Amino acid sequence: MKNIIRTIMLGLVSLTWASAAPSVGQSMPKLSGMLPGAAIPNTAGKVVLVDFWASWCGPCKASFPSLNRLHQRYAGKGLVIVGIGVDEDPAKYQAFLAKQKVAFALAHDVKHKAAAFFAPSTMPSSYLVDRKGIIRYIHTGFKGAKTEAEYAKQIEELLAK
């Protein structure tokens, strides 16, 4: 009887833990596993910025020029930016991208596999990963030049390591 109770309790506790979203200090999982068919660039030994966005999200749209600038400034030094679109409608995803000039890598998480794993608390949300594959910073929302300056500072810090 005691063993059964213990098993049930362990199961419930593990359920609680299983629902936890990735946090700072955790390893970044392989994106290619969650986004089959997406052209994810090689991120080994690179600083990676994973950004969740959607075509219906105003701040996400506003963040694209900043991400382009960061890509132009730091891609040569070892930064990889991966923008993960979470639109349910592929036509809206494509239509949005047709209007944007995007220099960095993109992937469409049409089945919300990656989004469900990362469970971003708001849109956009981004995860800054160091060269060893550890999540170092999590950004929620986009506040224009302030967020861009924070990105630049943190990226430079991680590239220097």
Add this chain to the structure above:
Amino acid sequence: MKLLSRTLLCASTLLLCNCAEQLVRVQPYERGNLAGPLMSQERDPLQKAMTEHAYFSREASFGGGGVGGGGCGCN
């Protein structure tokens, strides 16, 4: 008996905690439909202006008739 009741209490607490986590509304990345212009409460600017005008004329108050942001949870 005491052990069983305590276990049941703990199990139901944990189960409810899990339910709360799993049943959390619409996730931020699933709010595409909520963010659509059709979901806005103020679709007609003229009607909104007239309603607000009637409101502040009647109530002798101005402003405070809305909340910031739409349904997308972006701000």
